[in-house]
Amino acid sequence: MKNNLMKRVTRQSTKFGALDLAADIGREFNLPLNRIGEVFSFDEATKLGIEDMRLLIGRRAEKMFEYMVASLGQADLIAPEDTAAPLYDGADVQAPDYFVALKTGERYFVEVKHARTENFNQPVTFSKNYLARLKRYAYLKGQSLTIAVYWQSLGQWTINKVEDFETPKGTINLRFPEALQRNIAGAFGDRLIGVVPPLVCRIHAKPEYPNSISEDGIANFIINGISFYSEGKEIICDLERQVAFYLIFHSTWEEHAPVAKMDGDRVDFIEFFAKPLDRNEAQEFEIIGSTAGMVSRHFEWLTTADARIVRLTPQLKPSEMAPAFDDSYRGEILRMWLLQIQPNYGPLIHKVGRDLE
Numbered sequence: 235m236k237n238n239l240m241k242r243v244t245r246q247s248t249k250f251g252a253l254d255l256a257a258d259i260g261r262e263f264n265l266p267l268n269r270i271g272e273v274f275s276f277d278e279a280t281k282l283g284i285e286d287m288r289l290l291i292g293r294r295a296e297k298m299f300e301y302m303v304a305s306l307g308q309a310d311l312i313a314p315e316d317t318a319a320p321l322y323d324g325a326d327v328q329a330p331d332y333f334v335a336l337k338t339g340e341r342y343f344v345e346v347k348h349a350r351t352e353n354f355n356q357p358v359t360f361s362k363n364y365l366a367r368l369k370r371y372a373y374l375k376g377q378s379l380t381i382a383v384y385w386q387s388l389g390q391w392t393i394n395k396v397e398d399f400e401t402p403k404g405t406i407n408l409r410f411p412e413a414l415q416r417n418i419a420g421a422f423g424d425r426l427i428g429v430v431p432p433l434v435c436r437i438h439a440k441p442e443y444p445n446s447i448s449e450d451g452i453a454n455f456i457i458n459g460i461s462f463y464s465e466g467k468e469i470i471c472d473l474e475r476q477v478a479f480y481l482i483f484h485s486t487w488e489e490h491a492p493v494a495k496m497d498g499d500r501v502d503f504i505e506f507f508a509k510p511l512d513r514n515e516a517q518e519f520e521i522i523g524s525t526a527g528m529v530s531r532h533f534e535w536l537t538t539a540d541a542r543i544v545r546l547t548p549q550l551k552p553s554e555m556a557p558a559f560d561d562s563y564r565g566e567i568l569r570m571w572l573l574q575i576q577p578n579y580g581p582l583i584h585k586v587g588r589d590l591e
Contacts (some may be wrong), residue, residue: 239550240304240312243436255558258319289542295348295384296331297547302391303334305422305529305554307560311335316342322374326563328367330379333458343372344393347383351410358413369396380418383416385410389486389527393419398579420574424526425561427521428571430526432509434463437492439501447501453494455501458513474568476558482508484528488519519571525557 245251256270257333263273264353283289303309309547316329330343349358358381360368372379379396394415399408399416438458439445445455462478469475482489487510492506510520534556536548561572 237301240307240309242551245463281447284543287408291350292348294543294546296346298530299344299346299382299391300332301533301547301552301555302424302529304527305556306525307556308337308421308423309334309338314368325370326363326367327371327374328364329371330368333377334422338421341377342369343368343375344382346531347381349385349410350382351385351387354410354495356409357460358406358408360408362404364406365396365400365406381408381413382419383413384407384530385413389525389531390414391419391424391526393422394419415583416577416579417575419526419579420576422526423576424524425516426524426573426575427481427485427522428573430465430518430569431487431513431522432507433478433487433522433568434505434507435478435482435545436461436463436495436503436505438503441500445501446499447494447496453501453504462568467567469567471566472509472556473558475563477536477563477565477570478568480528480557481522484531486523519569521573528557531553 239381253267256267259265259270259274262269263270265273290413294493300312300314303312305580307372313333314331315333316331318329320327320329330345332346333346334342334344335340336430347354347358351358360381362485380393381396381399382391382393384391388410393411394408394416396406399406399412401407429555437460439455440458445453447453448572462475469478487508490506490510492504493502508522510522513520518521533548536550536555537545559570559572563570563572
């Protein structure tokens, strides 16, 4: 989290990446390197890839997982595993998407999936042959195999051990309630975050400069400063202000339309706030989201324009996308509850009775 110092190994993609790609294409078409251009156009291949929405969404989800885990600060190493074509003997193998070494000493292979499920009971599936190839690769390299799923409708990640969900037929049929029940994402640094609603942000106008609201409701003013409030108190500490900003703009709470506070015919400040749809008065706090989900929403925003995916990765480093807090956070004004969910290995909840909204 805030102490995340992960660095990426430098690779000259324009030099070595291009040569490696040419070598692979030459092998596929049985052509020498100097004749690759006869059968392959990089521009055309890129265009086809962008137009293949299933491929584009899946590849971005893989990159999102890498950024998410790096941002949460519990990993020592995150390495793409499926970028090469290994040589093997015997039964078929398939490399999972990533290898992750956690600071706890745990080591995992991770196969990443993106789920645009319309209801809680719609499964993510692995066929028998697909799962067998992944398992054999993990077995040969001596590490556990896991499945990471980004449930886009919920903005939430789950990470599960394959052995918890493999059927007697050697397949995987994973639904969100089951995945959540045995989720090990907490070991990767994911936390549920609770705060007291609402969180309020005010954008203040400079009093010495002209400002107004036009007939069509557009406010024209020069910003003098931004302030944040929790439980009716202004947040003063710089760290807590950073946390408040992060929570408001990346949470699952509903952002309400900004309201102008007027001083006569002048704008004093614009106020907007985030709060949950429903409030449980029996407890102090409400869950505002998860750290993994917030990083992923930030990632989606940075890689999307006009409702289309325009990048597979943002220009920012993972450390620049991390929340400004870790498990040691103690707020003076902005109180926060950090919850690490542990997997429950009791009987599985196979289905739930309502659809996603």
